[in-house]
Amino acid sequence: MPLSPYPVDTGGQDGWQGQILEIPLAGLAAAPLSHGRPLEDLVKSIGELGLLRPLWLALDGDGRPLVISGGRRLAALARLGFRKAPCLAPRPGPGQTLACSSFLAALALTDNLGRGLNQAELCLAWDWARKASEPPAWPTLAGLLGFRPGTTRLVALEKAMEVQGQTLDLMAQGRLDPENAALLAAWTPEERALALDLVARTGPSRQNRRQWLEWLDDLRRSGGPGFLAGLLAGPALAAISGPRAEKSAREAIHGLRFPFLSDLARRRREALRDxxxxxxxxxxxxxxxxxxxxxxxxxxxxxxxxxxxxxxxxxxxxxxxxxxxxxxxx
Amino acid sequence: MDGRFGRFLVEEEFLGLDLGDQGIPSPPVAPADYPGLGPGDLLVTRHRGSFLRPCPATPRYNCCGLNIFHIGQGCDIGCSYCILSAYLGTEAVIFFGNSLDEGLDELSRHLDGELLGGRDWGSGPRSHRYCTGEFTDSLLLDHRTGISRRLVELFSQRPPFTLELKTKTDSVRHLLGLDHGGRTVISFSVNAPEICAREEPRAARLEARLEAAALAWSRGYPIGLHFDPLVWFPGWEKGYARTVDLIARILDPMALAFVSMGCFRFLPALKAIMRATRPSGLFEAEFVLGGDGKMRYPRPRRRLMYRTVLGLLREVVLPGTRIYLCMESGRVWREVFGHDPGTAGLTGLFRDDGPQGA
Known part of the structure; x- marks a missing residue:
């Protein structure tokens, strides 16, 4: 549905400046740039102070209005019962349109970066920015997020987007890194769910998390189909919980991945005791x-x-x- | 080996070189551009910096003090355990066109004593051995560049120094008629047949390498063998026994100037890259972090592999043949050989003025 009443002055020379419009909430969608953030504080703030900053608006691929910065504010307004939202529509330059473009993607990233993105939101932001723009702009957009094109980190962000659901939740909570999620992308849904359950139950440190998943990935590769799921659902790992859960899980996974070294360590302990x-x-x-x-x-x-x-x-x-x-x- | 490259890119200043064909003119490139090159690309470019460098050794391990003459980098043989493409992010092969003039000049000056004594490389002991095969395969591009031929002739006039041409190819015929004066060792990387077949996809077959070694020896070239990397896999003992048996059947024991052994090792950060580019089961073994920052098999396993292969080798090589470990601690040396030569002692094996010099 084209935004026909949208009053845009296409003669402007000042690029990003635009007009503030009152747009019905029912007709607005938000770019997926936010994940895992509670709304309560924002709802309370808007309820007390009103909306201090307007939402940024563009048009999606089908010509519908899209909030490219302010998705959480939009949700908070809806929760508060507002029917319209003040939106700032950037004024396109000559020959430009309001459809999502490299320029608008850059604008959205810049504005969203101001609140500090969690790991899940980094993945979402990079994924959305690439879809909203043309490939020549990607190095610039990656740079806005602090990454160089082709780096392991950026590739991990892309791969992490292949698995969502609980993976994104854990990333938003800081309990999983994009590199971990990227590794999980190659696993079956069952393996992934069991591993994420283990992470959620045992709360490993960042270093342990990385090591465990790598070790489990090694076991998966060497064991063939079904092997890892069997291990994760088996008695050595499935029952671990409680205050010593992280230590117990580490010992168990290490023992599975490094049976030779674990056996040596056991024999050395016995020799020392003797x-x-x-x-x-x-x-x-x-x-x-x-x-x-x-x-x-x-x-x-x-x-x-x-x-x-x-x-x-x-x-x-x-x-x-x-x-x-x-x-x-x- | 010819015809294996898709694009042959030559920077303008090297278009006049006789490299077999004209190539496609290429704009100047820097190492940062290398990842942009695809597999199958061959690039002739300029090397900026010294052509001579010491082996990147680690103080915690005994080093043989190998000197490197840097003629190029990269390799398209595609071994799954190789760190070169992981480092460079490309399987493109890069040859330094100016190694043919500036490089050889620098090497000559160095060998003539202008830089001798390690002043430019610190105070560690250095051997008399120079090798082109550290960052590429020594003989991979010889049919185009001819640089090994010129190096063989140069070293034949420069005792006590020796040249080592290290390869996984069987391309030695172009060297057979040269007057090498016994100053060039042609060395071959060898492995268990299973590893050669599975992990070294575009290398010459093991038998072909050994037959090339026998051919080179027939023209007087001393031969080196590198059991590197020794790989832990089910049945490795039998695999390496078959390789040693092949060596005994194909190669005259008199040919062997030295044999080295080194177990599989890799930088931790490269594991994911190497896995992504060349799927392999090599990384599922048990590893520990070594003193050089690389992952390696636990010491007991390395010791067992070294002792086993050493035992096999001692059945077929002549007494006194130099057998050494690449980048291992004094402790492992003692456990395998019963003594620790230290870096000075190991380097001495490759000096004409050393205790067991050639």
Whole structure:
């Protein structure tokens, strides 16, 4: 439906300036640039102060009015029962139209960036900006979002858009990065749902999250169809919850992904226990079985205890016990 | 190997070079442009900077002190484990046209002693060995550039230095008639037959590489073999045993100047890129982060692989054949060989004035 009554002065030379119009809410849609933000504070603010900034308007591909900045304000106005919204329509230059274009996409991104986009909104913004513009403008639009074209981060944003739903929710909450979501894009819906459930239950740190999903992805690749879903739904992972959930999940996933290293670590723990080290004497070994160093720590209270611990440490270093810790994998 | 490239792009200043055909004139490019080149592109461009550089070693590991003569970069053989295309974001092959004059001049001056002594490369020990195959395959473009021929002749006049031409091709015939003076080693990357077939799609077959090695040896070229990367896969012991058996059947043990071993390793950030460009099962093994910032198999697995392949090799090579590990710690050396030569000792293996010099 063309916006026929739309009073546009096409003779303007000042580009982005336009007129403020009162547009019925029923005829407005918003560009999908917002996700996972509660409206309550905004509703309260508009209720008390009124709308301080008008919405930005353009026309979508079918000629219908589209709010390109102010989607949340539009929703808040609707919740408050407003029937019309003040909208600012940029005034096109000569030969231009109000249809979404590279210029309007840039305008929308710039205005939306002012509120700080969460990870989900970054994905949405980049996805919408590309659809609303022509390819030659994409490097500029990517630059507005802080990315160089072709970078891993930008590719991750694109791939992340292939999976939405709970993935976008978790990204909006800061519990999933676009890189994680991009990796999940190659998974089956069942695998994805089970993995996201694990993330939601265990609340891993950013580093753990990245590692877990990579490890699970490795298992998926090596195990073939159905293997990962079986693991995620199996007893080692499905039942994990509670205060130690993150630690338990990490140990379980590590054990599945690195059975050789996990077994070595277990055998080393047993060997260390067999040494029956006295209290105050602690041996620390590289968890990756890679380093050449062994750290022996002494915690002592007086000269006598220091002497005893040092004597024990010397005996250890001169005997075979430490070498055995390194070579137990044979 | 000829005919494998789609576009042959030559910057204007190198259009006069005899490179087999005229090529398509190309505007000047910089490394930032390389990702824009597609697979199958061959670009002749200018190298800005020194043509000589030391192997990018890490202090925590013993290094053989290899010197690199930088003639180009990239490779289109397409090995799934190769970091080159991941680094450059392209499988295009780049040859530095000015290596044929400026590069060779720099190398000559260097070898004549003007820069000798490592003053430009820091104080670490350097070997007498120079190689063109660190960032590309030494022989991949020889049929066009002829640079190896000129290098062989240059090194034949410059003892005690040696040239190493490292390759996965079988293109050695153009070198057979040269007077190399025993100063050029032609080395071949070898692997288990399964890995060659599955992960090295456009390399010469393993048998063809070894037959090329035998042919080169028939004209007196010493031969090097690089078991690198050793790959952990189900049945790897039998796979590498078959390779060693092939070596024994095809190659005279006298031919071997050295054999190196190095396990598969990669920069963590490159895993996703390498996976995306060349699907492979190599990354599903267990890895730990090494002291050089690369992922590598856990030390016990590396030790087992080295010991196994070393045991196989000792059955077929002559006593005293130089066998060494590429970028491994002193601990692994001790566990495999019973001693740790350190970087100085390992570098000494490749110096004529070293304890076991040629």
């Amino acid at each position: 040494l029956a080290l006295p209290e105050g004497l602690k041996i620390e070994l590289d968890p990756d079985f890679e380093d050449v160093t062994t750290t022996i720590g002494l915690t002592f209270s007086d000269k006598d205890s220091l002497g005893r611990l040092a004597q024990k440490a010397l005996e250890l270093s001169e005997g075979q016990a430490l070498d055995a810790l390194w070579l137990l994998e044979d």
